[in-house]
Amino acid sequence: MDTTVEEATMLLLKSRPTVVLIREDAQSSAAVSTFDFKDLNAYLLVVVGLAKPEEDQIEASNNVAEKAQKGESITLKEIQPLCRKEALVTLPSLSNLAQAMEVLGSGVHRLLVTNESEEAVGIMSQLRLVEFFWNEGVNFASIDQLYPLSLRDLNIGTKDTISVR
Template sequence: MATPGHDPSSSGSSAPQTPQLSSPRSSIDASKSPRLGASNLHIQNPSSAAQHRQSFGDLRYPPSPRSTRQSSVSSIAIQDLIDNPPHRTAPDARFAHRDWRTIRVAELSSPEDLKFIDINANVEEATNLLIDSGAPVLLLRDSQSTAPVVGTFDYNALNAYLLTAVGIAQPSEENAEKFAKMAQSAGAGKPIPLRDVRDIGRKDPVTFLPESANLTKAIETFGRGVHRVLIAREGVEGNIEVTGLLSQTRLMRFLWDNGRNFPLIEQLYSQYLRDLKIGSNSPISIK
């Protein structure tokens, strides 16, 4: 029996020690971390990959470019354009206090607008003239300087020629052989005369208006699908002499810039298209 103050471990004979068994609950409690409060919780946001679960359709087909395409013009820019329409130049005093319907087409054109080219010139020469002159269209005529206009050549005709030359556009059956030979010549680097390409693609008919025609007649002509008219004067021996060119764009610009001279036109600018009943409410689609 051990006396008080005597340490059994210090005695010479050591008694066998019984291993200490710890309770499973106590070991779990000892290793358990402190209880987390609501303020210590940190929830990570799911990644963008987790937010978007790909469907079988996404895996089978490439994504549509429409899903990532941005609008080229924002709604703010559109509203700003509506609130601040294009700037007008000062109205021409020549047309003040006149009825716009009686203005002659010759008053809106100038001989300087005309660019002529020989119909036997090649496409490269015509393209260079289009670029260098800045003209929207070239007037084709025979070698004689006083010969009448027999056709036009513009950027639409140039695009139609290029598409045919590379084999993208398919000509009609009656012109297939002709255009196939032309494409071969173009591929070989041979010059192609305008005479051979003037019938390619859809072209506006060459439309003439006399110098005395008024703007009402011009608008009626444009309403039939014509984009530009040649202003002509009857020359010697009945030959038609072209003295000017009037396009839809120039006419619309004239009416916009000089609207203050024409109250009938000016009052239309503040109205809505639906109130003016412009366009069709029942379009017809044919496939």
């Protein structure tokens, strides 16, 4: 949490992960939050004055903008209120693929894979799951047969849509 936004951004850019795990402090081994490009965008919009903060974000937004204008370092802890987070969901590394698919299929975009000590040992995202099936589909005859079918035939998605002007 005490890492600067600049340092976390450099990690995202240089090592090309899709997300950086955030620990409370250097002694802690458990992840308490994440930092990704969506968070970076939220931060940048505040810094350049284009953000429209919600009521509960106004004070944090003003503090971050003021520090940025002065050229001061800003920590991840300071921008956390500006970043809308989905819950940090964990799944033990011994879980099976069906369990991971169930969690990711429920609307969670990523989950932390943990060891027996509940320390993060990996991250699984919806994108990684799709990449896995795309790349490994040749090894699963039943999946390979699904690729040429239309979305209508697969009955994927909702048919009850609502539209407004």
